[in-house]
Amino acid sequence: MAAQNNTKKIKKSAASGNSFINFFIDLKAEVKRITWASKENVKKATATVLIFCLIYVVIVGLLDVGFKNLFSVIFK
Template sequence: MAARDDAKKVRKQVTPEGGFFNFFKGLVAEFKRITWPSKEDLKKVTISVIAFCGVYVIIVGVIDFGFNSLVKTILK
């Protein structure tokens, strides 16, 4: 008897309020509230991200080269 009551409680917890279709209705409503950037803003942000990544790669490469040279010098 107790196992049946536990199973009923689990079923009630698994099914969310509103159901499956209301989730997608809410999702569509949230997408309508998004303010999308203009093409110009998107281009500027994309260029700045790519430039930052390039600078980051160069800095990490220089540090890696320096540590590699340092270790080779120490172990020589």
């Protein structure tokens, strides 16, 4: 029984030689259904990410300088 089901699946996939073309047709249909963010939302999200990255860089930089000075005091 299981062997028959597998042969049917193999025959079906082998018979659909246009699967490569169908992939791109389906891809085009899916892209049309995407709900894109507005320009305003993209600008706000980009600014938020950049500000977060800047804050993160400053915090890591301060920790780096602090630990560098701490190690120089300890190992002097």
